[in-house]
Structures are given as C-alpha cells and as structure tokens.
Amino acid sequence: MNDSQGQDQLSEKVLRKLGQLEQEIGRAVIGQRQVIRDVTIALLAGGHVLVEGVPGLGKTLLVRSLAAAVGGVFNRVQFTPDLMPSDISGHIMFDRKSDSFRVRKGPVFCNFLLADEINRAPAKTQSAMLEVMQEQQVTIEGQSFELNLPFLVLATQNSIEQEGTYPLPQAQLDRFLLKVFIDYPDMDEELQMVQQITCDAVADKLDVSAVQEVLQPEEILSLQRYTSKLEVDEQIIAYAVNIVRATRDWSGIDAGSGPRGSISLLRAGRANAVLSGRRFVTPDDIKAVAPAVLRHRIKLSADLEIEGYQPDDVLKDILSNVEAPRV
Amino acid sequence: MELDKLEINLRRRTSWEAIDLGFALARRWFMPLWLLWLASAAPLGVMLFLLLHDQLWLLILLVWWFKPLYEPPLMFWMSRAVFGEQLSVKTVLRQWWTVVRPQLLLNLTFRRFNPSRSFTLPVAILEQLRGKPRRDRLRTLGKNQHAATWLTVIGIHLETILETAFVAVVFMLVPEDLRWTNLNDLIFAPGRIGEWLQLVGGLLCMSLIAPFYVAAGFALYLNRRSELEGWDIEINFRRTSERVKNGGTKRTKRTGKRARSHARNGSVALLLVGLLGFMLPSTPVEAAQPVSASDAKPIIEKVLEDEAFGRYEQTQYWKYIGKPEAENDADNRWFIDLLEGLFKRLGGFFEGTAEIGKILIWIIGIALVVYLLYRVAGNTQWFRRFQRRPVRGGSKQPVELFGLDLRPEQLPENLAVEARRLASEGAFREALSLLYRGALVYLVMQEQLDIPVSATEGECLELVKASRSMGEADYFDTLTGHWLEMAYGHITPEAEPVLSLCDRWQEVYGNVDG
Numbered sequence: 001m002n003d004s005q006g007q008d009q010l011s012e013k014v015l016r017k018l019g020q021l022e023q024e025i026g027r028a029v030i031g032q033r034q035v036i037r038d039v040t041i042a043l044l045a046g047g048h049v050l051v052e053g054v055p056g057l058g059k060t061l062l063v064r065s066l067a068a069a070v071g072g073v074f075n076r077v078q079f080t081p082d083l084m085p086s087d088i089s090g091h092i093m094f095d096r097k098s099d100s101f102r103v104r105k106g107p108v109f110c111n112f113l114l115a116d117e118i119n120r121a122p123a124k125t126q127s128a129m130l131e132v133m134q135e136q137q138v139t140i141e142g143q144s145f146e147l148n149l150p151f152l153v154l155a156t157q158n159s160i161e162q163e164g165t166y167p168l169p170q171a172q173l174d175r176f177l178l179k180v181f182i183d184y185p186d187m188d189e190e191l192q193m194v195q196q197i198t199c200d201a202v203a204d205k206l207d208v209s210a211v212q213e214v215l216q217p218e219e220i221l222s223l224q225r226y227t228s229k230l231e232v233d234e235q236i237i238a239y240a241v242n243i244v245r246a247t248r249d250w251s252g253i254d255a256g257s258g259p260r261g262s263i264s265l266l267r268a269g270r271a272n273a274v275l276s277g278r279r280f281v282t283p284d285d286i287k288a289v290a291p292a293v294l295r296h297r298i299k300l301s302a303d304l305e306i307e308g309y310q311p312d313d314v315l316k317d318i319l320s321n322v323e324a325p326r327v
Numbered sequence: 328m329e330l331d332k333l334e335i336n337l338r339r340r341t342s343w344e345a346i347d348l349g350f351a352l353a354r355r356w357f358m359p360l361w362l363l364w365l366a367s368a369a370p371l372g373v374m375l376f377l378l379l380h381d382q383l384w385l386l387i388l389l390v391w392w393f394k395p396l397y398e399p400p401l402m403f404w405m406s407r408a409v410f411g412e413q414l415s416v417k418t419v420l421r422q423w424w425t426v427v428r429p430q431l432l433l434n435l436t437f438r439r440f441n442p443s444r445s446f447t448l449p450v451a452i453l454e455q456l457r458g459k460p461r462r463d464r465l466r467t468l469g470k471n472q473h474a475a476t477w478l479t480v481i482g483i484h485l486e487t488i489l490e491t492a493f494v495a496v497v498f499m500l501v502p503e504d505l506r507w508t509n510l511n512d513l514i515f516a517p518g519r520i521g522e523w524l525q526l527v528g529g530l531l532c533m534s535l536i537a538p539f540y541v542a543a544g545f546a547l548y549l550n551r552r553s554e555l556e557g558w559d560i561e562i563n564f565r566r567t568s569e570r571v572k573n574g575g576t577k578r579t580k581r582t583g584k585r586a587r588s589h590a591r592n593g594s595v596a597l598l599l600v601g602l603l604g605f606m607l608p609s610t611p612v613e614a615a616q617p618v619s620a621s622d623a624k625p626i627i628e629k630v631l632e633d634e635a636f637g638r639y640e641q642t643q644y645w646k647y648i649g650k651p652e653a654e655n656d657a658d659n660r661w662f663i664d665l666l667e668g669l670f671k672r673l674g675g676f677f678e679g680t681a682e683i684g685k686i687l688i689w690i691i692g693i694a695l696v697v698y699l700l701y702r703v704a705g706n707t708q709w710f711r712r713f714q715r716r717p718v719r720g721g722s723k724q725p726v727e728l729f730g731l732d733l734r735p736e737q738l739p740e741n742l743a744v745e746a747r748r749l750a751s752e753g754a755f756r757e758a759l760s761l762l763y764r765g766a767l768v769y770l771v772m773q774e775q776l777d778i779p780v781s782a783t784e785g786e787c788l789e790l791v792k793a794s795r796s797m798g799e800a801d802y803f804d805t806l807t808g809h810w811l812e813m814a815y816g817h818i819t820p821e822a823e824p825v826l827s828l829c830d831r832w833q834e835v836y837g838n839v840d841g
Contacts, residue, residue, distance in 0.1 A: 233815045280816030284785035307503065324783045 445544020
C-alpha cells in the first residue's frame with residue numbers, strides 16, 4: 001500500500017468520525033454551531049483559539065465536551081491578577097518522603113486547556129502561557145517537558161468589565177490561530193438548552209455525559225498531519241496572500257496582518273476543507289475562515305473605532321473587494 | 328416707451344455698476360423670474376425624462392443646452408416690469424410662444440455659445456431685429472462692452488460651484504453607514520444615484536442663477552442704451568420741466584423774473600427732449616413739438632447766450648518751453664522708424680486678411696463643435712459604464728470573472744459540441760472550463776445575474792440556487808463540483824460525467840446570445 005492510498009483510507013475512516021465529532025460536541029453545547037466549527041478547525045490545524053464573549057455562554061462546556069469527544073485531558077485555569085507563571089507551568093518542590101526534588105507539573109500539561117479570562121493576568125503570566133502555546137513544551141528549572149499532543153488552548157476574554165485587565169498585545173494576539181465570538185443563543189436553542197440542562201440536574205455542574213468519545217488523541221494527530229499535507233493550488237495561496245496584503249493598505253486599518261496571517265489562513269483553510277469532506281482547498285475555504293483568522297490581527301484606525309466599526313466590518317469590505325482566484 | 332415710468336434710477340454707470348443694478352433687480356423680483364424659468368424648464372425636463380430616462384447624461388446635457396429657451400420670458404417680463412407694469416406669470420405664459428419664438432433656432436444653435444448671450448438677447452427678443460440691422464445694432468451696442476462676457480464666465484463658475492456644493496452637502500448629510508461611494512467618485516464618476524443628484528442639483532442651480540444672469544444682461548443693455556440715447560438726460564429734462572411747470576403756477580410775482588428764466592429753460596429742455604426723442608430709433612416722440620433743424624439753431628444759440636450757460640475757468644499748469652533734447656533720440660530714431668514701418672506693414676496685412684481670418688476661425692469653431700459631438704456620440708458606451716444597473720437586453724460589455732473571458736463572442740458557436748470534442752480528446756480541464764465559462768456567460772449576460780468580482784465558485788452557486796430553477800441549480804452544482812475538483816484538486820474526472828455535462832448543457836442553457 002503506497003502513501004496516498006494509506007492517506008485516502010485514513011481520511012475516509014477518520015473523516016466519518018470527524019463528522020461525528022461536531023455532532024457529539026453539539027449534544028452538550030446547544031447551538032453555537034459556528035463556534036464548534038471554528039474550534040474543530042483550530043484542533044485540526046493545531047492552533048489555538050481566543051474566544052470573546054460575555055460569561056455564561058458555555059465556553060467551559062465547549063472545551064469539556066471537546067475533551068470528552070476526543071478522549072483527552074481537560075484542565076482549566078482561571079486567570080487572576082496574582083497568577084504566577086509557575087501556577088500554570090508547574091514547579092519543583094522538595095519531597096520529604098523521598099528526600100529529593102520532585103517536579104510538580106502545572107495545569108498546562110493536558111490536551112485541552114481553558115485559559116479563562118486570560119486578560120486578567122499580568123503580562124508576565126500571559127507571555128509564559130503564550131510561550132507554552134508556541135513551543136508546546138515547558139521548561140521547569142532548566143528541565144524541558146514536552147506537552148501531550150494534541151494540545152489546544154481555548155483562551156477567553158470578557159468583552160465587558162474591562163477594568164483591571166491587561167489587554168493582550170498585538171504580538172501575542174497573533175499567536176492565536178482564530179479569534180471567535182461566542183454570542184447569545186437564539187430563542188429555540190436557549191429553550192432546548194435550559195430544558196436539557198435543568199432536567200435531572202441538582203446543581204450547576206456541567207454535564208458532558210451525553211458526549212461519546214469518537215476520536216482518540218492519536219487519531220487527532222493523524223488528522224492534523226493529513227490536514228497539513230492537503231493539496232493547495234498556487235492560486236489559493238495567492239488568494240490568501242492577497243487578502244492579507246489588502247489589510248495592510250486598506251484605509252481604516254492602522255496595522256494590517258503580517259505573514260503569519262497568510263500562513264494561518266492556509267492552515268485554517270485546509271482544516272475547513274477537511275471538515276467539508278474535501279481533499280483540496282477551494283477559495284471558499286479561505287473566505288470562510290478569513291474573518292476568524294484575521295479579526296485579531298488587524299488594528300483599526302482611531303476614526304473607525306470611535307465610530308463603532310468592528311474589524312469584521314472592514315474585513316467584510318476587504319473580502320468583497322479582493323478578486324477571487326483566477327484559474 | 329414711457330421713460331417717466333421707469334422704475335430704476337438711470338444715471339451714467341460703468342458696466343460693472345450696471346451688472347450690480349441687474350442683480351438688485353433680480354433680488355427684488357426673484358420669485359416671478361424664478362417661476363417663469365421653471366415654467367419653461369420643468370415641462371421640457373419632464374418630456375426629456377420620459378424620452379431619455381435611461382440616458383441621464385444626455386438628459387442633463389439637453390436641459391442645459393436649451394437654456395436660451397427658458398430665458399426670453401424672463402427678459403420679456405423684466406422689460407415690462409422696469410416700466411412699472413408687472414405682468415402675472417400666467418399672462419407671460421399665455422404669450423410664451425410669441426416671446427420665445429423669435430430667432431429661437433439660431434439662439435439654440437449658432438448663438439448657443441455666444442458668451443454675451445444675456446446682453447444680445449434683448450436685441451432679438453425686444454427689438455426683434457434680425458440680419459444686417461441686428462448686426463449693426465449689436466456693433467453699436469457692443470462697442471467696448473466686455474462685461475457681458477465676464478458675466479457669462481462668472482455665471483458658469485458660480486453654477487459649477489453651486490452644483491458641486493449641492494452634491495457635497497447631500498453626500499455629507501448621508502449617514503456614514505449608508506454611504507455607498509466616496510465624494511470624488513460621486514462627482515467625477517457618478518453612478519445612477521450620482522447622476523440623479525447632478526441632474527437635480529444642476530436644475531436647481533441653473534434656476535437660481537438664471538434670474539440674475541438675465542437681469543444683469545438686461546441691465547447692461549438698458550445702461551448701454553441709456554448711454555447712447557441719453558435717456559437719463561431726457562428723464563432729467565422732463566422732471567425739470569415738470570417742476571418748472573408746477574413751480575410757475577405757484578410762485579408769486581416777486582419771483583417772476585426767476586420763474587420766467589426757468590420756464591424758458593423748461594421750454595428749451597422740452598425742445599431738446601424732442602430732438603433726442605427724434606433721434607432714438609425705438610423711442611416715440613411724445614414730449615415736444617417737432618422743430619426743424621434750421622429753426623432750432625437760432626433758438627439754441629439764443630439759449631446759450633443766457634447767463635446760465637457758459638462758464639469761464641482759469642487754470643494753471645506747467646509746460647516745457649525749452650528745446651527738445653534730440654541727441655539720444657537721433658541715435659534711436661532708426662529703431663523707432665523700423666518698428667513703425669514693421670507695424671504698419673503688419674497692420675496692413677492683417678487689415679486685408681482679417682475677413683479671411685474671421686472665416687477661418689468660424690470654420691475651426693464649427694469643426695470643433697462637430698468633432699466634440701462626434702466624440703460624445705462615440706463615447707456613449709463610456710458614459711454607460713458609470714451606470715450601476717446593467718442594461719437589460721444583450722449588452723456587449725466585456726465581462727471577466729475568475730480570469731475567464733466572459734464575452735459571448737469569445738465562446739465557440741456550438742459550445743456543448745466543442746466541449747464534448749475536448750472531453751473526448753481527454754482535455755477535461757479545457758472542456759469543464761468551457762462549460763463553466765459558458766454557464767457564467769449565460770447567467771451574467773442573459774439572466775442579468777449580478778456576480779461580483781470577489782465571488783468565489785461557492786458564492787456563485789449560492790446565487791444560482793437562490794435565483795434559478797431547481798433543475799438549472801442542480802446542473803450548475805454538479806458542474807461547479809467537477810470544475811473545483813479539476814481546477815483546485817487537480818483531480819482528473821471520469822469521462823462519462825463530463826460527457827454527460829456536455830450533453831445536458833444545451834438543454835439547460837440553450838444558445839448564449841451576444
């Protein structure tokens with residue numbers, strides 16, 4: 001059996017499960033289909049997600065459901081102003097019983113980490129966290145520890161209550177593959193959610209028991225490799241680059257996206273193609289992921305910000321002006 | 328002409344003061360003048376709109392071109408109003424055709440670009456002169472009169488500024504969220520809405536400027552006639568005469584001598600008025616008894632003997648009485664003589680050829696106008712480019728989408744057969760490209776589907792699903808799927824589905840017309 005046949009078989013077998021992954025998460029997280037899709041894209045592309053939304057919309061539930069569906073380890077860190085880097089990565093402590101130093105690994109050693117309200121921790125802790133995201137390894141007292149893969153960080157930000165926060169600098173925002181807005185569910189979804197969650201539930205505990213494990217972490221790794229090797233036509237690469245370059249010259253944008261934006265667009269586009277059951281990337285894949293990939297990589301001019309424009313408004317303009325690929 | 332009833336104070340004025348007077352008149356009688364202008368322009372505008380609502384640029388051009396049609400009623404009304412007879416708008420409109428008709432064709436063609444139109448209009452409308460008498464009259468009236476040309480130049484600028492300002496104000500009043508274009512494009516490359524704004528703004532500004540333009544031209548005309556024909560003198564004499572008559576009956580014997588003197592002056596004034604009136608071409612003589620020239624001479628001499636006339640003044644001034652210093656002049660004399668000779672020769676040459684030059688300038692001018700008209704007619708496509716709404720019914724605009732040339736003439740005559748031939752030869756990419764391009768040409772050109780340049784294949788499919796029949800959408804879906812696999816996945820399709828697509832193409836889209 002040659003490589004391509006092996007890859008085809010992998011995709012057919014695993015793609016079926018991948019389709020189920022979104023369904024499984026959807027059993028616990030009612031509605032929020034776009035958010036589930038974006039998180040799955042990030043998982044396949046091996047990136048991280050910054051989620052922005054008001055409290056109580058199911059961010060924790062989303063990550064727990066994902067962990068349950070993939071059979072990975074889930075951890076959550078509540079970022080506070082007094083959180084130290086060692087609180088995340090871990091530290092070395094003296095064990096009296098064994099009369100030796102022992103490494104106590106922090107919550108970062110997991111597959112799915114929910115960094116709740118990441119902008120409440122000071123810059124030192126934020127950058128330690130972001131370093132872990134980039135390197136996928138932790139150094140404690142000179143000793144390097146590889147993280148368990150797949151590793152996905154879902155950091156949240158509260159769009160209200162900005163007092164006492166440390167907004168993430170542009171350079172650090174750039175490390176997130178996607179920025180996703182989680183919004184209030186619509187009427188039907190909320191009815192269904194309330195009915196489902198309150199039924200046979202004593203307290204506030206999140207129930208992910210309905211979620212079945214459909215993929216193993218190893219399969220996720222295979223899928224990530226498969227996604228990264230997905231064929232991309234040169235025209236598609238040019239299209240992604242054109243979109244990103246347009247953000248640099250667009251009036252109303254003070255700072256456009258860097259080349260990491262183009263790279264992320266392609267990575268996310270590939271993942272979107274896989275999730276759509278295709279073995280090649282189309283312009284639609286790029287266009288579909290562009291807002292989530294680019295909205296945190298551009299800085300609007302003061303004029304537009306004062307007038308209440310959002311990055312998505314400008315990105316919409318850009319996407320409707322950049323010519324689709326010429327084949 | 329009853330100069331006594333003149334509502335304006337005639338005195339010797341410069342041309343610029345006359346224009347000022349015209350503006351004052353326009354301000355005073357703005358409403359009737361404005362209504363009269365609109366009453367002429369609005370019906371024509373509506374009629375043109377019914378005929379040319381698809382070609383707004385032509386509509387704007389024609390409304391502007393027909394300006395000489397709207398101005399005569401204003402001139403007519405003012406010619407009555409300055410003599411105290413303010414006609415109602417209805418009355419003028421009843422005589423509209425009679426007022427407008429004189430030399431209308433000439434006014435709308437050869438004389439349309441006459442820069443002193445407002446000044447020469449009364450000669451055609453009020454004096455109704457034509458041909459040589461008109462030319463002679465204009466030569467007399469227009470001597471050293473350049474203000475009318477400047478009035479037109481300033482009027483054009485004011486109109487342009489007002490119109491631009493109108494468009495800019497409307498644009499600024501549109502909330503930023505609703506702005507569909509920028510101000511620059513709105514003025515210089517207007518779409519449908521921009522053209523409408525320019526039409527409305529243009530009409531409004533023309534209607535605002537026209538009363539001032541016509542009134543100023545009329546004031547210039549009155550001023551010139553008053554200057555040439557001494558209306559102000561006549562009026563003053565008449566007033567003096569009136570005063571003397573009234574004063575004579577009231578004064579006592581104590582002032583009899585003085586009164587007699589005035590009366591004598593009054594009779595002389597009446598006499599002069601008679602003479603002047605006689606000389607006026609269009610002024611009926613009504614103030615004095617006719618006196619022959621031979622009879623008048625002794626009377627005038629007698630009058631001039633009166634102590635009221637003749638005055639002696641002693642003035643002092645410096646005058647050089649020494650010999651002129653000729654040394655330097657003698658040296659330069661040859662150069663001055665040379666220049667004088669040269670200018671004389673040149674002057675003589677041009678005197679002889681002036682008529683030929685005049686004819687040449689006319690020919691060049693006419694050729695230029697014809698050329699411009701030809702260019703405008705040839706560039707109607709260029710103007711249409713700015714219209715947002717595509718012209719329904721087989722426009723031949725070149726269209727490009729995804730780098731594909733969508734011009735119908737670029738497609739083979741029998742597209743499905745050609746695609747089938749390519750597919751049977753194994754050129755699946757070319758075959759699918761042809762089918763996809765043909766489908767888009769059909770959708771864009773014949774179904775007027777608005778597909779933006781940024782539309783991806785998926786978005787095109789969504790548009791088709793939203794606006795076309797189920798069968799057509801299914802076909803397009805299948806075609807798009809194969810095309811995407813071929814173009815981006817580089818996956819060569821089986822021959823059978825491609826041949827099937829070729830076979831079905833004709834039944835779904837039929838022939839794509841140019």
